[in-house]
Amino acid sequence: MSTELTRLQTRLIEHFQRGFPTTPRPFETIANELGTNEDAVISAISDLKDKGYLDRIGATYATGRAGASSLAAMEVPDDQLEKIAAQVSHFTEINHNYEREDKLNLWFVVTTADQASLDTTIKAIEAKTGFPIYRMPMIEHYRLDLGFALKWN
Amino acid sequence: MELSELQHRLIKRLRDGLPIGKRPYANIANDLGTTEETVIETLEQLIAHKVINRFGMIIRHRALGYQANAMCVFDIGDDAASDIGKAMATLPYVTLCYRRERVAGVWPYNLYCMIHGRDRLTVRAQIRHLIARLELHDAPHKVLFSKQCFTQRAGKYGAPAISASLSASGPASTQTIPFPIKSGKYHEQA
Numbered sequence: 508m509s510t511e512l513t514r515l516q517t518r519l520i521e522h523f524q525r526g527f528p529t530t531p532r533p534f535e536t537i538a539n540e541l542g543t544n545e546d547a548v549i550s551a552i553s554d555l556k557d558k559g560y561l562d563r564i565g566a567t568y569a570t571g572r573a574g575a576s577s578l579a580a581m582e583v584p585d586d587q588l589e590k591i592a593a594q595v596s597h598f599t600e601i602n603h604n605y606e607r608e609d610k611l612n613l614w615f616v617v618t619t620a621d622q623a624s625l626d627t628t629i630k631a632i633e634a635k636t637g638f639p640i641y642r643m644p645m646i647e648h649y650r651l652d653l654g655f656a657l658k659w660n
Numbered sequence: 661m662e663l664s665e666l667q668h669r670l671i672k673r674l675r676d677g678l679p680i681g682k683r684p685y686a687n688i689a690n691d692l693g694t695t696e697e698t699v700i701e702t703l704e705q706l707i708a709h710k711v712i713n714r715f716g717m718i719i720r721h722r723a724l725g726y727q728a729n730a731m732c733v734f735d736i737g738d739d740a741a742s743d744i745g746k747a748m749a750t751l752p753y754v755t756l757c758y759r760r761e762r763v764a765g766v767w768p769y770n771l772y773c774m775i776h777g778r779d780r781l782t783v784r785a786q787i788r789h790l791i792a793r794l795e796l797h798d799a800p801h802k803v804l805f806s807k808q809c810f811t812q813r814a815g816k817y818g819a820p821a822i823s824a825s826l827s828a829s830g831p832a833s834t835q836t837i838p839f840p841i842k843s844g845k846y847h848e849q850a
Contacts, residue, residue, distance in 0.1 A: 563677025604811035618815030650749035
């Protein structure tokens with residue numbers, strides 16, 4: 508695990524999944540903190556992106572604060588799963604879409620700017636796929652997304 | 661907090677990620693027709709008001725070795741769910757923990773936690789520890805490992821109310837990341 512990452516890349520992932528600098532030259536700020544230079548940081552991060560380890564440098568949002576969202580699930584026959592999953596993912600409002608081991612086997616998260624768009628989108632996905640969608644909206648969160656540790660314990 | 665038009669536009673712009681270059685906030689300012697200083701201030705407001713929960717590198721955890729990804733769901737009495745959720749959230753291997761609405765007649769579970777690990781043996785041991793520690797032996801529950809990830813991308817916040825994908829539009833970018841363990845090998849439902 509992580510043998511393909513350079514030491515700098517490992518440190519970047521360990522330190523900058525949260526609290527990314529909002530200085531005009533953030534990669535230089537990071538370089539100063541890690542004792543290297545801006546070009547090395549930019550090149551290490553570009554390489555993580557090219558290799559598919561980094562999705563993006565960006566934000567995750569507190570549920571309900573930036574728009575509307577819901578976890579949702581469908582029961583899809585195995586032989587149609589690939590096709591239906593692709594139809595679901597085609598909607599740009601889907602930000603996660605996983606096959607899980609259960610009778611309810613397709614699980615996804617729908618995010619939209621407001622509640623009305625959420626309802627419209629879910630109805631449109633039902634119409635497109637022909638399967639009912641069950642919604643499990645959040646009531647309360649107890650632990651937020653804090654990123655991932657690279658060290659295995 | 662009511663979001664300003666600029667905040668909405670910044671949120672939308674951030675879905676594509678921060679440009680990886682020397683002056684990324686200046687690049688975004690250029691796209692949005694404002695100044696670098698305004699972009700930074702607006703972003704800092706969103707972070708300070710906790711609209712943004714996390715700002716940083718968003719990794720593809722499966723590519724980095726987190727390939728055993730379990731969603732554990734419990735049916736907990738409504739009066740106890742909050743306290744149990746708070747206790748669950750303190751366990752070091754729990755990455756996310758939520759209370760959600762049940763689906764009548766279909767899905768009785770209301771308390772969810774995610775455990776992301778390198779292998780299923782470890783994750784299963786952690787689930788046993790969680791159940792013992794919180795004394796949940798009698799609570800109906802299920803463990804749903806993920807088999808394949810069809811999509812992981814930014815949430816479509818900050819978008820206009822009319823969905824582009826509801827009208828005729830080009831295909832959304834979709835990336836399928838196959839799970840290396842073939843299906844059928846693990847049938848795991850507690």
